[in-house]
Amino acid sequence: MAMGAAPTPTPAADPEVVRVALQEVIDAWWTDEPEDLREDLRDELRGSHGIPQEVDRHMLLRVRRALDRPLSFPEKKILREMVRSKVLGITEESLPV
Numbered sequence: 001m002a003m004g005a006a007p008t009p010t011p012a013a014d015p016e017v018v019r020v021a022l023q024e025v026i027d028a029w030w031t032d033e034p035e036d037l038r039e040d041l042r043d044e045l046r047g048s049h050g051i052p053q054e055v056d057r058h059m060l061l062r063v064r065r066a067l068d069r070p071l072s073f074p075e076k077k078i079l080r081e082m083v084r085s086k087v088l089g090i091t092e093e094s095l096p097v
Helices: 015-032 035-046 053-067 073-088
Strands: none
Touching: 015 053, 015 073, 035 073, 053 073
16 A cells, blocks of 8 residues: 555444444433433333434434444444433443343
């Protein structure tokens, strides 16, 4: 590779890099959410398996801007699981082994 040339992008991003970027976006979003909306969302998620469509769209847009690309289907699934975990207060330490 010539000096100063940018490396060619890899077809698939490193999953750990993507996971860290997703967590940063989710944490920033959650920090910005007012407490009353947090409570409403917690209540809504306790009775469902997914996340509300408006939250899903909002998070996909934020992540797309952060990564400068759309997410793949597996990455979208990870994002949704991470959002649910954040909203419901589930940490890796609290999950059963």
